[in-house]
Amino acid sequence: MTAIVAGRATPAASPSRRRSSRSRRAGTTVARTAALWSASIVLGLAFWSFLAWWYGPTTMASPTAVVSATAELWQSGVLGNSIQASAGRILVGWALGVVVGAPVGIVMGRVNVVRQLLDPYIEFFRFIPPIAFVTLAVVWFGIGETSKIVLIFYTSVFIVTVSTIAATVATSENKLQAAANLGASRFQIMKTVVLPSTIPGIVTGARLAMGNSFLTIVSAEIVAANAGIGSMIWQARNYGRIDWTFVGIITLGLMGFLFDRVLRVTSRKFLGKYGVK
Template identity: 55%
Template structure:
C-alpha cells in the first residue's frame, strides 16, 4: 500500500488544529465566559437586593423584564431606540467629519492653532446641557436642536485628540519626508494622517460616550420620543421599571455602537500597534 506524501501534511492540517490556533481560542472563550458569569452574578445580586425594597424603589429583574416586554409590544421601546440612535449617529458623524480636519489644520498651521485655541479651550469646558435652552430657541424643539447638541459635544473632543496626534508625530519622520522631496500635502497624507489615526479613533470613541450623556438631557427637556423622553415619562407615571429599561437600553446601545466602531477600525489600528 502506497501513500502519497504530498497529501499527508494537508490531511494532517485538516484533521488537527494547530497549537497556536488552540491557544488563541482559549483566551477568547475565557473572556466570553467571564463576561457572561459577571452578568449572571450581577443580575442575581440585583434580584437579592430588590427583595428588600418596594417595586417603586427598586424593581426586580423579572419586573423590569416584564416592563421591557410591555414596551416592546406597544412599539414604544423600538421607536425610542430608533429616535435616539438617529440623533446620536447624525450629530456624532457630523462632529467627526468637521473635527478631524479642524484638528489637522490646527496641528499643521501654527497661527491657526493660536487663533482657535482660546475658543477650543473655552467651549470644551461648557457642558452641552447649558446650551439646551439656546438650542431650542435658535433651532426649535425639533430634531435640529438635538443633533446640534450632539455635534457640539463631539467636535471639540475629536478636534483636540486629532491635534494631539498631529503634534505627537515624530519630527524625524517629517524631516525624512521633506528630504525625500515630499510636498506638504504629500507629507500630510503619507506621514501625518496615518500617525494620527489612533488619536482620531480614541477621540471618536470618547465623543460617542459623551453623545449618550447629551442626548438624554436634551430629550428630557424637549422631546416627545427617545430614550431620555421614555425615562422622563416613566417618572411621571411612577413606572420605575420603565426607567430601568431605558437605562439598560442606553447601556446596550452604547456598547453596540462602540463595538461596531472598534470592529471597523481595528484592522487599520493594528497596523500602528494599537489594540482596543
C-alpha cells in the same frame, strides 16, 4: 528541519503544528473570556435581585419586572421608536462632529497661526456642558431634530478636535524630516506622514465623543422631545413607573456597548495598518 536540544537533534515544530497550537490557545482564551463574562453577568443579576428584594418594587425594579416592562414597551412600539429616534440623533450628530473635528484638529496641530487663533475658543467652549445650551438650542433651532443633533455635534466636535491635535503634534519629527529630505511637498507630507500617524488619535477621540453623545442625548430629549430614550425615561417618572426607568437606562447601556463595539471592530479592520487597536 531539526533543532539541537541538550546535545541531540530534535525535529522542529512544523508550520501546521504551530498553527494548530495557536488555534488551541485562541480557543482557550475565547472560552475563558466567555466563562468570565457569564459568571460576571450571573453575579450581577443575583446582586440586583437582592437589592430589589431589599428595597422593594417602589424603589428598585427586579430583573423579572424589567423583562416584563421591556416586553410591554416593545409590544406597544414605544421602545422601538425610542431606540430609533435616539440612535439616529446620536449617529448624525456624532458623525458631523468627527467629520469637522478631525480636519480642524489636523490643521490646528500643523499650522501654528490657526492654532493660536482657534485655541482660545476651543479651550473656552469645551468646558461648557451641552446641557447649558439646551434652552438656547430649542429657541434657535426649534423642538425638532435639529436642536438635538446640534447638541450632539457640540458634544463631539471638541473632543475629536483636541484628540486629533494631540496626535498631530506627536507626529515623529524624524519622519517629517526624512520625508522633507526626500523632496516630499507639504501636501505629500500631510498625506503620507501626518495623516496616518494621527488616525489612532482620531479613532480614540471618536470613541470618547460617542460616549459623551449618550450623556447629552438624554438631557436634550428630556427637555424637548416626544420620542427617544430620554423622553421615555421622563415619561416613566411622570407615570411612576420605576421599571420603565430601568428599561431606559439598560437600553442606553446596551446601545452604547453595541455602538462602541461596532466602531472598534470596524476601525481595527479597516485602519489596523495605521496602528488602531
